[in-house]
Amino acid sequence: MATFIFDVLKDLQKKHVNLSSITFILPSKRAGLFLKHQLSQVVNETIFSPEILSVEEFVEELSELKTISNTELLFEFYNTYSSLTPKDQQESFESFSKWAQILIQDFNEIDRYLIPQKNIFNYLSAIQDLSHWSLEINKTDFIKNYLSFWNKIFTYYSHFTEQLLLKKTGYQGLIYREAVENLETYIQNNLNKDHVFLGFNALNTSEETIFQELLQSGMAKIYWDIDEIFMNNAIHDAGLFTRSHKNKWSYFKNNNFDWITNNYSKEKNISVYGIPKNIGQAKYIGSILKNLKQENLSLTNTALVLGDENLLIPVLNSLPSNINALNITMGFPLKSIPLASLFEHLFHLHKKPSQSFYYKDIILLVSHQFLRPLFYVNGIDYAAKLTETIESNNLIYVSVERLKEITEAKCNNIIDLLFLKWHETIDLALKNCSELILNIKSYLDENKNSNLLSLEYLYRFNELFNELTLLNSKYNHISDILTLHNIYKELLSTETLDFKGEPLQGLQIMGMLESRVLDFETVIISSVNEGILPAGKTNNSFIPFDVKVENKLPTYKEKDAVYTYHFYRLLQRAKNIFILYNTEADVLTGGEKSRFITQLEIEGIHKLSYHLITPKVPIINNSLNTIHKTPAVIESLKLIAEKGFSPSSLTNYIRNPIDFYYQKILNIREYDEAEETVAANTLGTVIHNTLEDFYSPFINTFLTVEAIKKMKLLIEKTVRSHFKEVYKEGDITKGKNLIIYEIAKRYVSNFLDLEISDIQKGNNIKILAVEADASAEIKIPELDFPxxxxxxxDRVDEYNGIIRIVDYKTGKVAQNEVEIVNWDEIASDYKKFSKSFQILTYAYMIHQSGSIKLPVEAGIISFKNLKSGFLKFAKKDKSGAYAKKDVLITDETLNLFSIQLKNLILEICNPTIPFTEKEI
Known part of the structure; x- marks a missing residue:
């Protein structure tokens, strides 16, 4: 296919123009690269390459100024602001940066469009004066300061630009204004120089002035790329700027307007795809490319234009494997690189000065993929050791000294870089970041081949922190970590990691602006939605809309027209066009398809084929996880059986057999992290241990009121001691933990009060055992192993001559949870009968050991339901009524229970019955 650039070169050749002597000026550097490539296809002899410049490079050459970064402009502007604003009215650099960037952008627009600065700034000041209390006699200080700010804007502008010009630097608008100032001199010094402008559309006033002057002086030619469909339609935005140039430029009254083409009306295959969500679009792009490859269409002549550049990574992950060559013209945002999260964590950690650090922040840092290898010293993983120590000792806030103590001084250097001296000076904080990068680099250098991409990440972040260090040393405006963090984020949002590849080979992936001047046979455009293409009404400016219109500054209408031109220009010479839009409505960006698609429909020039794509969602049958018992599993079960099943492991099997498999066969335990708030099981352990301490001295002794009252005096000391033992170094002096600590003391006190009340009523309580270990062998003939x-x-006592087996529960238990009607359900329904199963198991073990005689009582004391006292196990008949002596556990009771117990163990050990997950 003949591209616009190729046609321009052929036209120049036909006019016998010496191509080597021309200075080509294009909208972008990338277009220049394609021009150089096309040049080799036009000329048949060896020639010197012409000078090829982007319009920014050309204007910079005219102005004799150098462009500086937006961040450095911000620092320079703060110099101006500080020198012109009284100290008592000055804002911090962080606060200043939030509005200054908008003002610099306004300065840029005013200069690019050659608006008389004083006029517009005075006009803005007058508007604010009229809008804000101009007739008020007694203005508040806030109002005075506000109006004073608007009065000073021109002074700020004048001082700011003077300082930049003295340093031979500038922002884009200032460079354009200076270029216009120097234009006459440039023309006089370069009368024999020929210029060719090609592929331009929307021009600011500075560009229009420069182009027209060079055209009128006979030093330039200009080639437009516009189709007659758009040019002849007075309301079509794709031709808005070109029509204006043709009608208003005096040059075209006597000269031809090159060119108006008729490519758009040629036959095209346009497919429009409505696809839900961005990821859906990314995945479908992969499908389109796969089909193109299978149809043997050249991907070298294919452009993938991403309307939303956030789609880059999902698209790269969705490309088919048969794409061998790829060229990406947009950079990968640094903020999306894994290394960015490391410095984000560090800045978050140091926002406030502190001598100790929150454990989750520490674990997050030492576990980071770029930091963890630095904690691996002499074969020891100190990152894991730090994590384990913090979690096992419930260290919620950890000092640097404690971190060094845990790592045995082996990681002192890296710990200092991460946690020390960040608040002494900003220079030290930046130095820590740079040294951290060097430490990571040293590790990566040892495994360079497998870490090339990581080293590239590291290099870009090293550049970023070098720039921050340079800016801070030059201007010294960063006063605290918070400001540093904001400037870091500002830099990070604009910096990219540029991809390296052969720009003229393979599939071309680009943003909409990178497509300027370029033509492709096949075009795929994503995210063609309102709010994206075009961007819609955005007004990030101090200049009101009507003032912009009055001064011929661009508004959202002109910006929409720019995107309209780029969209239609992509379609002009293309043959196969795939347009994708998101069908899912979004609160912020809307969800409707772009007006561009509707416009294509209304024009009726091309037939559009529509497709609504829905993701292929496979039907997944929710099957319960099943683990068959292999010989190895059976051997494990035999060892467990020989060692002994605990009541909790058996009830765990009843609840969900798969959990029993994970915990008992595979020995997988739940992850225990640091208890920031005291956990329920910790509270239960503390209470159990406290009562064990209190009652152990009274085994085989009847309790007395005096003895229990003495126990009450020891509650504070004993509970605190056990918290320290169980909760380790966790803090129980404040917050929720203090409340839980007080609850523990109250539970113990209330329980002892219950005991006193029982004794005072004339009941005799004799302690037989506390926290007693019990075991018993079960004879199961069907199994060939013990x-x-x-x-x-928890406790065995004698209550008025009846032996009781007591289980403590810190949670709430009701009487109906220790009652049973049907024995067949006790080993199958966890929710209803797990507590009955547990206390009956205790009774069975004690009876089998021969240490007590039946009948006995077994039950639960619930610390959240103490008013109900001892909740006794009870057997009801099938009608739900209590049978005679139903609370006593007799031989008959245990015989009936043992049948269920043996059946449960037989099921667990049966090789033909798999561990099957239960729906919970």
């Missing part, structure tokens, strides 16, 4: 059950019983 089976035991074992457990720890």
């Amino acid at each position: 089976v035991r059950i074992k457990g720890k019983i």
Whole structure:
């Protein structure tokens, strides 16, 4: 296919123009690269390459100024602001930066469009004066300061630009204004120089002035790329600027307007795809490219234009494997690189000065993929050691000294870089970041081949922190970590990691602006939605809309027209066009398809084929996880049976057999992280241990009121001691933990009060055992290996001559949870009967050991339901009524229970019954 650039070169050749002597000026550097490539296809002899410049490079050459970064402009502007604003009215650099960037952008627009600065700034000041209390006699200080700010804007502008010009630097608008100032001199010094402008559309006033002057002086030619469809339609935005140039430029009254083409009306295959969500679009782009490859269409002549550049990574992950060559013209945002999260964590950690650090922040840092290798010293993983120590000791806030103590001084250097001296000076904070990068680099250098991409990440971040260090040393405006963090984020949002590849080969992936002047046979355009293409009404400016219109500054209408031109220009010479839009409505960006698609429909020039794409969602049958019992599993079960099943492991099997498999066969335990708030099981352990301490001295002794009252005096000391033992170094002096600590003391106190009340009523309580280990062998003829059950019983006592087996529960338990009607359900319904199963297991073990005689009582004391006292196990008949002596556990009771117990163990050990997950 003949491209616009190729046609321009052929036209120049036909006019016998010496191509080597021309200075080509294009909208972008990338277009220049394609021009150089096309040049080799036009000329048949060896020639010197012409000078090829982007319009920014050309204007910079005219102005004799150098462009500086937006961040450095901000620092320079703060110099101006500080020198012109009284100290008592000055804002911090962080606060200043939030509005100054908008003002610099306004300065840029005013200069690019050659608006008389004083006039517009005075006009803005007058508007604010009229809008804000101009007739008020007694203005507040806030109002005075506000109006004073608007009065000073021209002074700020004048001082700011003077300082930049003295340093031979500038922002784009200032460079354009200076270029216009120097234009006459340039023309006089370069009368024999020929210029060719090609592919331009929307021009600011500075560009229009420069182009027209060079055209009128006979030093230039200009080639437009516009189709007659758009040019002849007075309301079509794709031709808005070109029509204006043709009608208003005096040059075209006597000279031809090159060119108006008729490519757009030629036959095209246009397919419009409505696809839900961005990821859906990315995946479908992969499908389109796969089909193009299979149809043997050249991907070298294919452009993938991403309307939303956030789609880059999803698209790269969705490309088919048969794409061998790829050229990406947009950079990968640094903020999306994994290394960015490391410095984000560090800045978050140091926002406030502190001597100790929150454990989750520490674990997050030492576990980071770029930092963890630095904690691996002499074969020891100190990152894992730090994490384990923090979690096992419930260290919520950890000092640097404690971190060094844990790592045994092996990681002192890296710990200092991460946690020390960040608040002494900003220079030290930046130095820490740079040294951290060097430490990571040293590790990556050892495995260079497998870490080339990571080294590239590191290099870009090293550049970023070098720039921050340079800016801070030059201007010294960064006063604290918060400001540094904001400037870092500002830099990070604009910096990219540029891809390296052969720009003229393979699939071309680009943003809409990178497509200027370029033509492709096949075009795929994504995110063609309102709010993206075009961007819609955005007004990030101090200049009101009507003032912009009055001064011929661009508004959202002109910006929409720019995107309209780029969109239609992509379609002009293309043959195969795929337009994708998101069908899912979004609160912020809307969700409707772009007006561009509707416009294509209304024009009726091309037939559009429409497709609504829905993701292929496979039907996944929710099957319960099943683990078959292999010989190895059976061997593990035999070892467990020989060692002894605990009541909790058996009830765990009843609840969900798959959990029993994970915990008992595979020995997988739940992850125990640091308890920031005291956990329920910790509270239960503290109470159990406290009561064990209190009652152990009274085994085989009747309790007395005096003895229990003495226990009450020891509650504070004993509970605190056990918290320290169980909760380690966790803090129980404030917050929720203090409340839980007080609850523990109250539970113990209330329980002892219940005991006192019982004794005062004339009941005799004799302690027989506390926290007693119990076990028993179960005879199961069907199994050829021994089976035991074992457990720890909280308390065994004698209450008015009846032996009681008591289980403490810190949670709430009701009477109906220790009652049973149907024995067949006790080993199958966890929710209803797990507590009954547990206390009956304790009774069975004690009876089998021969240490007590039946009948006995077994039950639960619930610390959240103490008013109900001892909740006794009870057997009801099938009608739900209590049978005679239903609370006593007799031989008959245990015989009936043992049948269920043996059946449960037989099921667990049966090789033909798999561990099957239960729906919970």
